[in-house]
Structures are given as structure tokens and as C-alpha cells.
Amino acid sequence: MTPPAVPHTIRRAVSLYSYQHEYFLRTMTLEDCVAATAATGAPGIEIVPEQSIPGFPHLTGEFADTWSGWMDKYGLTPVATNAFLDTKLHPDRWLSHDEQVASVRRDIDVAVRLGAPIVKATINFPPEVMAAAAPYAEERGVRLLLEVHAPFHYGHPWILEHLEVMHRTGSPALGLMPDTGTFVRRFPRVVSDRALRDGARPDLVDYIVKTYDDHGDTHALMDIVNYRGGGPVEFGLARQATHYIWTEPKTMLPHMPLIGHIQAKFYEMTEDGVEYSIPYDEIVAVLVEGGFDGHLSSEYEGQRHIEDAFPVDSVEQVRRQQAMLARLLGETR
Amino acid sequence: MTPPAVPHTIRRAVSLYSYQHEYFLRTMTLEDCVAATAATGAPGIEIVPEQSIPGFPHLTGEFADTWSGWMDKYGLTPVATNAFLDTKLHPDRWLSHDEQVASVRRDIDVAVRLGAPIVKATINFPPEVMAAAAPYAEERGVRLLLEVHAPFHYGHPWILEHLEVMHRTGSPALGLMPDTGTFVRRFPRVVSDRALRDGARPDLVDYIVKTYDDHGDTHALMDIVNYRGGGPVEFGLARQATHYIWTEPKTMLPHMPLIGHIQAKFYEMTEDGVEYSIPYDEIVAVLVEGGFDGHLSSEYEGQRHIEDAFPVDSVEQVRRQQAMLARLLGETR
Amino acid sequence: MYDRYIICEDGFRVRDDGRPGGRVEVRMPYYRGLALSMVEAVDLVLDGRPVPPERTTFTVHGNTYTFAELPAVTHDRWEMGERAELAFQTDEPLAPGEHEVTVSVRLRISYMPVPGGGRDSKRLVLAS
Amino acid sequence: MYDRYIICEDGFRVRDDGRPGGRVEVRMPYYRGLALSMVEAVDLVLDGRPVPPERTTFTVHGNTYTFAELPAVTHDRWEMGERAELAFQTDEPLAPGEHEVTVSVRLRISYMPVPGGGRDSKRLVLAS
Numbered sequence: 001m002t003p004p005a006v007p008h009t010i011r012r013a014v015s016l017y018s019y020q021h022e023y024f025l026r027t028m029t030l031e032d033c034v035a036a037t038a039a040t041g042a043p044g045i046e047i048v049p050e051q052s053i054p055g056f057p058h059l060t061g062e063f064a065d066t067w068s069g070w071m072d073k074y075g076l077t078p079v080a081t082n083a084f085l086d087t088k089l090h091p092d093r094w095l096s097h098d099e100q101v102a103s104v105r106r107d108i109d110v111a112v113r114l115g116a117p118i119v120k121a122t123i124n125f126p127p128e129v130m131a132a133a134a135p136y137a138e139e140r141g142v143r144l145l146l147e148v149h150a151p152f153h154y155g156h157p158w159i160l161e162h163l164e165v166m167h168r169t170g171s172p173a174l175g176l177m178p179d180t181g182t183f184v185r186r187f188p189r190v191v192s193d194r195a196l197r198d199g200a201r202p203d204l205v206d207y208i209v210k211t212y213d214d215h216g217d218t219h220a221l222m223d224i225v226n227y228r229g230g231g232p233v234e235f236g237l238a239r240q241a242t243h244y245i246w247t248e249p250k251t252m253l254p255h256m257p258l259i260g261h262i263q264a265k266f267y268e269m270t271e272d273g274v275e276y277s278i279p280y281d282e283i284v285a286v287l288v289e290g291g292f293d294g295h296l297s298s299e300y301e302g303q304r305h306i307e308d309a310f311p312v313d314s315v316e317q318v319r320r321q322q323a324m325l326a327r328l329l330g331e332t333r
Numbered sequence: 334m335t336p337p338a339v340p341h342t343i344r345r346a347v348s349l350y351s352y353q354h355e356y357f358l359r360t361m362t363l364e365d366c367v368a369a370t371a372a373t374g375a376p377g378i379e380i381v382p383e384q385s386i387p388g389f390p391h392l393t394g395e396f397a398d399t400w401s402g403w404m405d406k407y408g409l410t411p412v413a414t415n416a417f418l419d420t421k422l423h424p425d426r427w428l429s430h431d432e433q434v435a436s437v438r439r440d441i442d443v444a445v446r447l448g449a450p451i452v453k454a455t456i457n458f459p460p461e462v463m464a465a466a467a468p469y470a471e472e473r474g475v476r477l478l479l480e481v482h483a484p485f486h487y488g489h490p491w492i493l494e495h496l497e498v499m500h501r502t503g504s505p506a507l508g509l510m511p512d513t514g515t516f517v518r519r520f521p522r523v524v525s526d527r528a529l530r531d532g533a534r535p536d537l538v539d540y541i542v543k544t545y546d547d548h549g550d551t552h553a554l555m556d557i558v559n560y561r562g563g564g565p566v567e568f569g570l571a572r573q574a575t576h577y578i579w580t581e582p583k584t585m586l587p588h589m590p591l592i593g594h595i596q597a598k599f600y601e602m603t604e605d606g607v608e609y610s611i612p613y614d615e616i617v618a619v620l621v622e623g624g625f626d627g628h629l630s631s632e633y634e635g636q637r638h639i640e641d642a643f644p645v646d647s648v649e650q651v652r653r654q655q656a657m658l659a660r661l662l663g664e665t666r
Numbered sequence: 667m668y669d670r671y672i673i674c675e676d677g678f679r680v681r682d683d684g685r686p687g688g689r690v691e692v693r694m695p696y697y698r699g700l701a702l703s704m705v706e707a708v709d710l711v712l713d714g715r716p717v718p719p720e721r722t723t724f725t726v727h728g729n730t731y732t733f734a735e736l737p738a739v740t741h742d743r744w745e746m747g748e749r750a751e752l753a754f755q756t757d758e759p760l761a762p763g764e765h766e767v768t769v770s771v772r773l774r775i776s777y778m779p780v781p782g783g784g785r786d787s788k789r790l791v792l793a794s
Numbered sequence: 795m796y797d798r799y800i801i802c803e804d805g806f807r808v809r810d811d812g813r814p815g816g817r818v819e820v821r822m823p824y825y826r827g828l829a830l831s832m833v834e835a836v837d838l839v840l841d842g843r844p845v846p847p848e849r850t851t852f853t854v855h856g857n858t859y860t861f862a863e864l865p866a867v868t869h870d871r872w873e874m875g876e877r878a879e880l881a882f883q884t885d886e887p888l889a890p891g892e893h894e895v896t897v898s899v900r901l902r903i904s905y906m907p908v909p910g911g912g913r914d915s916k917r918l919v920l921a922s
């Protein structure tokens with residue numbers, strides 16, 4: 001792969017989401033995760049506050065100081081936080097619009113205290129909540145970016161509704177955060193291998209993988225698997241085949257002015273240093289072409305598909321992806 | 334609507350499926366259903382043996398005689414039967430390939446005894462079972478036509494697999510039977526009205542209907558309904574919006590040599606004599622253009638959506654559709 | 667589909683064998699008949715209490731089966747719209763008058779990845 | 795996700811209040827912490843018998859709640875990877891030695907139309 005011929009200002013980052021397995025099991029502390037990030041050479045770090053900060057949303061001064069101390073010690077810059085919107089916080093009623101906006105404001109405050117200029121809005125954020133939170137985000141100097149996560153894409157009604165709000169309000173605080181899980185060209189083999197371990201019929205696994213890989217219509221895949229004699233395990237795999245999507249990375253181009261950050265989702269970095277499913281060379285080429293000026297932030301999600309049978313090594317997986325990104329970005333050869 | 338300018342040989346028929354509500358409740362006998370068919374002026378009649386013949390698959394000589402007597406008495410011609418393939422007949426094992434083929438042969442025999450030259454193969458028939466049953470169908474002078482039912486369409490992998498078998502074997506017995514539920518341009522209002530009666534939130538019903546009517550991506554419609562605060566009733570309606578599909582009727586044209594029969598599915602014939610959701614004028618125009626030489630057979634399916642609140646009048650609904658078809662076919666003005 | 671027609675409004679009566687319990691007539695919520703091996707369950711709840719399937723039997727056109735037998739019955743069918751009789755035993759004789767009856771039918775329909783069937787609830791008056 | 799890590803292999807012991815029953819340490823099968831109001835169920839089956847939620851309590855970082863209380867607890871959380879203690883009462887004291895423990899966690903996750911959570915089964919040896 002030839003590094004980009006034109007100059008660019010794309011930088012690398014790692015989301016601590018990537019080390020969730022080790023953090024969950026407490027085989028790595030939060031500081032270990034920060035140190036692992038720095039060891040990849042990525043200058044940026046992304047944090048999921050609800051994952052990493054016990055006592056969230058109460059952010060103690062002590063935590064903030066420790067965090068900022070780590071940033072200095074490891075030479076890292078916080079680039080983004082991730083916000084969730086618990087519309088179903090109460091069992092008996094939906095969160096009101098005002099409560100939803102308050103939740104976003106709270107998360108903007110958390111980002112500011114952590115020194116991060118970007119907050120990821122999870123895909124369920126309603127457009128009108130984005131609009132209502134935008135002035136506060138502007139005031140606090142933070143951008144609120146809607147994650148464009150599979151199976152959504154830039155032509156999907158839900159995203160179109162968000163785009164309409166972004167263009168109508170013209171708020172500089174609002175924008176998009178593509179998750180590269182929308183660019184899954186090949187079905188992740190860690191997922192199909194898991195189904196096989198769970199007892200799925202190999203011919204049906206092949207059928208599902210092939211239908212996905214041909215980018216065929218997955219609309220009635222579960223029905224076909226049923227016509228072919230499949231059961232719950234095969235139905236589950238068919239359902240997963242509708243969770244991933246392949247869209248051309250160049251579909252990001254018309255929206256580049258709104259794109260402030262990329263979650264570089266990955267399922268498996270092979271020993272050859274490529275992602276099995278996602279063509280990062282094409283993604284990086286599009287980002288360079290579009291003049292993207294932000295971070296490509298590692299989001300490892302293979303752990304959940306291999307934990308049943310294999311040791312998870314998130315550190316090595318992230319290391320490999322960062323090495324690939326460094327190469328594609330022309331930092332190394 | 335101007336009747337077709339070119340001559341055609343398309344005829345009308347009624348499937349007894351249409352009168353299922355009255356037959357279920359025994360407010361109409363089987364002979365009443367036959368008489369109602371004749372009263373529409375349709376020359377053809379289609380029967381679902383597993384619905385109408387007590388004791389199926391044992392067809393007594395008495396039933397066969399009665400049936401053929403009705404055909405004479407009412408001036409009707411049997412045009413098709415419908416076959417099911419109960420691959421899950423046994424709770425503990427899938428029907429073997431040979432058993433599946435035997436089931437199809439049995440249904441071919443039933444069609445022959447009823448005098449019907451066409452057997453509908455329900456969408457779950459595997460392609461290799463079609464291939465294996467074809468010689469017997471040829472021998473008995475019956476065509477076995479795969480129903481192309483929503484959400485399948487002519488570019489779907491499952492249909493492509495069937496087409497491959499049809500073209501490879503070249504058997505004159507194999508072919509297609511489009512169900513016009515693949516040409517649902519507008520969301521059937523009998524379905525959305527039912528959801529409203531079941532307590533669905535009107536704004537979410539509107540959203541679902543609008544997304545469908547815009548022919549937008551229904552892939553993640555259930556997710557959006559969830560982001561908007563919907564619950565089970567709204568999820569159910571969102572699921573139904575993925576069961577109907579809109580494809581251009583002209584997608585039938587390349588397959589016209591294989592198309593031997595049409596199931597004229599409908600949900601609601603309005604007082605103005607049009608189907609609320611399905612553009613029959615366009616469908617008939619395509620069939621005429623393609624030189625279709627078979628029956629358009631009424632398949633009323635609105636009853637299940639109105640039975641909770643309204644009296645079902647299948648006879649009137651079929652009468653209206655047949656009048657529309659007669660008009661579109663140039664039989665009347 | 668046909669959910670509201672599963673339980674027949676008439677035909678609810680005591681057993682005719684002298685044991686405590688009753689009989690209710692039920693229809694299959696589906697548009698064709700099915701071999702009995704595909705009738706996975708016809709569950710009865712009487713006055714809020716589930717009646718175990720072991721205490722019920724199922725009769726179509728004069729043929730009576732236990733629910734333990736049904737999975738193997740591929741040569742008899744529950745016809746479309748046919749009134750089957752669900753007979754059940756109870757500890758005490760049924761009180762005269764109204765009872766709340768709920769019936770859930772679960773069908774194994776080959777072309778569907780999920781179970782078919784339906785559910786109906788009615789207040790029925792015990793025929794004398 | 796994390797299903798196999800729900801039940802902690804150590805920390806299975808008898809209650810410390812002298813009543814019959816025990817305690818098992820459990821983790822939430824999810825990648826972030828959640829307010830307890832979104833923890834819909836942490837169901838326990840011990841040696842094949844379901845323990846009713848009314849006979850269990852739930853403790854996170856020193857705070858103990860009944861499952862009747864949880865739906866209203868929006869200001870305390872089950873942290874990501876945190877070992878919560880599920881304490882339960884039984885009729886008889888637990889026998890020493892191995893027990894089959896199954897725990898099902900049901901979570902209300904706002905962006906998902908269906909419940910989240912997971913299920914784990916382990917044979918645990920009662921700590922003395």
C-alpha cells in the first residue's frame with residue numbers, strides 16, 4: 001500500500017472501549033489501558049466515561065486530576081468521550097425531552113472536565129435533542145457528533161433526519177462520527193467461526209457468509225435459513241448478517257464538513273496486519289481525499305466473538321491496527 | 334383507465350383462499366364459495382386443498398365427483414392448486430429430501446384429480462426439490478410454479494437460486510407464480526388502522542407508513558421506532574413494514590416465459606373500485622406487454638386485519654377486485 | 667389471524683365421563699388444516715389457573731388423543747375451521763355459571779422461523 | 795458478551811447473618827455501567843430450583859437493595875466489571891460442597907428494542 005500522495009492532517013487515537021475485556025476482568029487497570037494506548041504511538045485517546053469512571057456521572061476532582069496527570073505522563077491528548085442517552089432510565093416512563101437534553105448537557109460537562117473536545121452521541125439520540133443541546137455544546141466548546149453506526153448509512157431516513165437538523169440549525173457543534181462498521185465488506189470470520197463452535201450447520205454458515213459477501217439482499221435471510229432447516233444458532237447468525245453493512249467509503253465524501261471523528265471499528269487484525277473484513281486502505285484514501293482533519297480512533301470489538309474459546313489480547317489487536325493505520329497514513333512504511 | 338390497446342389472452346380467476354373467513358366460520362360452505370367465484374364472472378377457480386378438503390391428503394372419489402360436478406354446474410375451470418411443504422412435519426427431524434419430493438408428488442396427484450394444470454409451490458420449496466419433482470410433474474401434465482412472495486423479488490438470492498435450477502433443467506413443468514404482494518406501493522391502511530386500534534402511537538404509525546410509502550430503507554425501522562419510544566405494538570407494525578415490498582411490476586418482464594399464473598393478492602378494494610395499496614393498472618399493463626397467457630387469480634388477504642372490529646365481506650371484496658380486473662383487461666368499460 | 671375465533675362461544679360443558687372437569691370447543695387460528703404432529707400446544711388457563719397438558723385431551727372428528735401422543739400423529743389432521751374438543755380434568759367439579767377461559771395454540775409451521783398460532787380469552791357460561 | 799463471566803468462580807459462600815442461604819458474586823454482561831433502575835432482573839437458579847427474587851438481595855459497593863427497590867434506584871450504579879453480591883435465602887442451610895448455580899441478567903438498554911443481558915451456569919464449591 002502506497003502512503004497518501006497528498007498531505008493530510010489525520011491523526012491516530014485509541015478508544016478505551018478496545019481494552020474493555022481486560023478492564024472488565026481487572027487484568028488491566030485504567031492506567032494500564034492508558035499506557036497501552038500510548039505504547040501504540042497514537043497521540044489521541046478516547047474514553048467511554050460510563051465504562052471507565054466508577055461513580056459516573058459524579059466525576060471527582062481526584063479522578064479528573066489523575067486523568068490529566070496520566071495525559072501528561074503518557075503524552076496523550078483526550079480527543080473524544082462517548083455519551084449514552086438512557087431514555088428508558090425509568091421502567092414506567094420515557095425520559096422527557098428536557099430530561100434527555102439535561103442528560104446530554106451532563107455528558108458535555110463530563111467531556112469538558114476530561115479535556116475532550118468531542119462527544120459521541122450514540123445512534124439513538126433523537127434529532128431534536130441534538131438541536132436542543134447544540135447551543136450548550138457551542139458554549140462549552142465541545143462538538144456533539146452523531147455516530148453513524150451500522151446498519152445506518154448516509155441515505156437512511158434516520159440519518160437524513162439528523163442531517164436536516166444539522167443543516168437547518170447550522171450549529172458548528174453538531175456533526176457526524178462515522179463508525180467503520182458501516183464499511184464491512186466481508187463477513188467477519190470471528191463471528192461465523194463462533195457460530196460454528198456454537199453448533200451451526202457449516203453449509204448454512206457458508207450460505208449466510210456468501211450472501212453477505214456478495215452484498216446480496218439480506219432482507220429475508222432468516223427465512224431462507226429456515227427453509228434450509230436451520231435453527232436458533234443459524235437464525236442468530238443470519239440476524240447478525242443484517243447488523244453489519246457494506247457501503248462505499250466514498251459515501252462519506254459529501255458529508256466531510258460535518259465529520260469530526262472516526263471510530264475505527266475492527267473485529268480481527270490478522271497476523272498480516274490487515275483487518276479481515278474492513279478495507280482500511282480505501283477508507284483512509286477517502287478520508288485523505290476529503291480533507292478529513294481529525295482522529296481515526298481504534299474501536300476493537302472482536303473480543304465478544306472469541307471469548308468463549310480463545311484468549312483475548314486486546315493490546316496486541318490494537319497494536320496491529322495502529323501499525324496498519326500508521327502505515328496507511330504515511331507515518332511509517 | 335383505458336383498456337389494453339393490444340390483444341391479450343389473460344383470464345380472470347378467484348382463489349378460494351379469498352373466502353377463507355366465511356369458510357372458517359362455516360357461514361359459507363365450499364359450494365357457496367364456488368358459487369361466489371362463478372358469480373364474479375371469472376372463468377377460473379383456484380383451490381387450496383389443505384384448506385378446503387377435509388381429510389386431505391386423502392381425496393375421496395366422492396369429493397372429486399362433487400368438485401367436478403360443481404365445475405360443470407357453475408361453468409368454472411380449475412386453474413391451480415396450492416401446495417405446502419411441511420418440512421417440519423416431525424418435531425424431532427427435518428423431512429428428508431425424498432420425503433419432500435414425495436410430498437410434492439402427492440400434491441401433483443391431488444391437482445390432477447381436481448383437474449388443475451398448475452400447482453403453486455410455496456416459497457419454502459427448496460430448488461433441488463423443485464428439480465427432483467419436475468419429471469413427475471411433466472409426466473402428469475402439471476406445472477409446478479414457485480410463488481414469488483414478498484419480501485422476495487426477482488433479484489433475491491433465493492429466487493436466483495430457483496431461476497438457476499429452472500434454466501439449467503429447462504423443464505417445461507417448472508416456472509414462477511408472482512404474488513402481487515411484491516408490488517405494494519402504499520402501505521395497506523387496513524394494517525396501520527389495525528395497529529391504531531391496538532393502541533399504537535399515531536405519530537409512530539405515521540412514521541412507519543411514511544417510511545414505507547417513500548420506499549425508504551426499512552432495514553432498521555424497528556430500531557428507529559425504539560429510539561422514538563415505541564413498544565410491542567409499534568414494533569409489530571414496523572416488522573410488518575418489512576414484510577411488504579414495492580418492486581416495479583416490470584421486473585416480471587425478463588421472466589415472462591416462466592410465469593404461468595398470478596396470485597392477485599389484495600388487502601382492500603375501496604368503494605371506488607381500486608386496490609388501496611397495489612397499482613393493478615400498472616401490473617396488468619406489464620402482463621399485457623409481456624404476453625402473459627394465464628390467469629390473474631384473486632387472493633384476498635384483508636380479512637385478518639379487520640376481523641377485530643369490522644364485519645368481513647370477502648364476497649363483496651372479491652367482486653370489486655374482479656370488476657376492476659375485468660375493466661383493466663378490457664372485458665368491460 | 668382468527669385469534670378471536672379460537673374459543674367457540676357455545677359447547678362449553680362438563681365432562682361426560684363423570685370425572686370433575688369440562689370440555690371446550692376450539693378452532694385453529696390458521697388458514698389451512700395441519701397434521702396433528704404440528705400442533706405443538708393447545709394450552710388452557712381456567713379461571714386464571716393453567717391446566718397442565720397432562721390433564722387435557724384433544725378430540726378431532728371423533729378421534730381422541732393425549733398431548734403426549736400428538737407429536738407422532740402425522741396421519742390425522744385438525745381441519746381448517748374445525749371445532750376440536752379440548753377436554754380437561756380438574757380437582758373439583760366446575761361450579762355452574764361463568765368461567766374465564768384462555769386458550770393458546772402453538773403451531774409448527776414449516777415456512778415460518780418462529781412458531782405460529784394465537785391466543786384467545788373468553789368468559790363462557792357452563793352449559794347445563 | 796461476557797456471558798461466561800457473569801458468575802464469579804470464587805466468593806460463593808453462606809450468608810453472614812446466620813439465616814439459611816448463601817451469596818454469589820456476579821458481574822453484568824455489558825460494556826458499561828448502568829443505573830440500577832435499568833437492571834430488570836438478576837435471576838438465580840440453585841441446583842435446578844429457581845430462587846424467587848423476593849428471597850434475594852443485591853449489593854453493589856456496600857449498598858444493599860431488594861429487587862423491589864431497584865426500579866427506583868437511578869442514583870446508584872452497577873459498574874462495568876464490578877462484582878456485585880447476590881445474596882439469597884433458602885429453606886434449608888446449603889449443603890457443603892458443589893452446587894449448580896445459574897444466573898440470568900436482564901437489562902433495559904435504551905438503544906435496543908429487545909432486552910439485553912445474558913446467562914451463565916457454573917458449578918461452584920461453597921467456601922467454608
Ligand SMILES: [Mn+2]
Pocket residue numbers: 147149179263265299
Ligand atoms: Mn462505534
Ligand SMILES: [Mn+2]
Pocket residue numbers: 480482512596598632
Ligand atoms: Mn399468494
